[in-house]
Amino acid sequence: MPGKRITDHQVHKYKQHRNKLSQAASAAKAGISERSARRIEDAQSLPSQRPARNWRTREDPLSSVWDSEVVPLLQADARLNAVTLLEELQRRYPGRWDTSVLRTLQRRIRLWRSKFGCEREVYFAQEHPPGRQGLSDFTVADDLNVEIDGAVFAHRLYQFALAYSGWRHVTVIDSGESFMALSTGLQAALWALGGVPEEHRTDSLSAAFNNLAEQEALTQRYADLCSHYGLRATRCNPGQSNENGSIESRNNSLKTALDQALRLRGSRSFDARSDYETFVDTIVQRMNARAAKFLVTERAMLKPLPVRRTAEFEEIPARVSKYAVFTLKGVLYSVPSQLIGHRLMVRQYAQHVECWLGGQCVLKLPRARPAQGQRVGRAIDYRHLVGALKRKPGAFARWVLRDAAFPRAVYRQTWERLAAQRPEREACKTMVGLLVLAADGHEAQLAQELEQLIELDQLPDLNALTQLLAPPKGDVPQVVVTLPTLAVYDDLFEVAL
Known part of the structure; x- marks a missing residue:
């Protein structure tokens, strides 16, 4: 190969094989060409014994411009590449150089940069003692194309990992990189681990660090969280993800493992979120099995957990309006009418x-978030308001929250058909009656009946559906109890004697 010198070892190997093989075969085994083999046989000395070559095998095409024009340009800006410099030389000297000189120019520039170029960034491999560092990071997992109950599930994965052993814990997050997501995921990981490392490292999370401050400062909530567990909080420099490489690389391996497991599963659809979370936990446990040996060593170096977890919630006061709703973080929640006028925490x-x-605790609700393009989210549970609607069915037609109150899409379709084909008053009474049936525990079964009616292009009959969904009446058997006489007990007493 050009620029690669034949060594003394290759010469010895060639001569050793030449005693038994042809010149071509011996050259091939020694890794040299046949032409070099012929020169070796004619030579009287080894390559190391010959003087260094001080001449060129061909004329240097850049000799007239390298020192006078190319080097000054590189000194002015070392990031200029060979293509740019060649095009500049072609403009200055039309017709003198073609693209065949590009490779020569690239090699000369590379050699020049190795001697006179600017300093390059040096990466320093780090040693991670056991029990010293735990790392956290969020990664967007939309590329996995997971579906929950037929809908695309846009989510992130919060991952906590130990730098020494590689043990990891993953939490599925369907919100942003908030403090609540960080606190929930970190505490779940520490309690699953059974100990606390000395340091907790993240990137520049706004939930943990006040990035607008002139000096590095923790947010108060994150500082309290770290203080509760005795963690020393650190972060990498902004934009320097390589400083957090112990977790960044694990994000890629995690998503690759999940993607492969989903391919093996044959489906990316799950019936419920809990099923997907169980799937993720299973894959993570398999990955942690590889770190079991190192985890034994690291667990002995971890600090003990505190007596209890710290708060994993945010307290916000809210007043229930006369519409039986309250607003929390851009989402409208419905509550039972008994709470109207109360100020809730x-x-x-x-x-x-x-x-x-x-x-x-008077009520527990699933957390809701505004849908894409929606300014205010709505989490309206029809079961909270169906009693009031039963007393005022006419209000249903122009109820502001009507569309958010339908439990399933088929109920909305049924209302649209009723509103189009029946008088408004009758349509409202029928729809409210259907919601009452659904609230009585027949939501799924009633939905199936409504789907069949839509397929048959028929409107629902409230009385018929009420009778259909009513529990079967069982015949109560008539039981006749015959009381024995007291004399029977006297006979039993005599037998016992």
């Missing part, structure tokens, strides 16, 4: 909200 968790009144 709402605890917002990562996946649910709790309504507290007078020190008691």
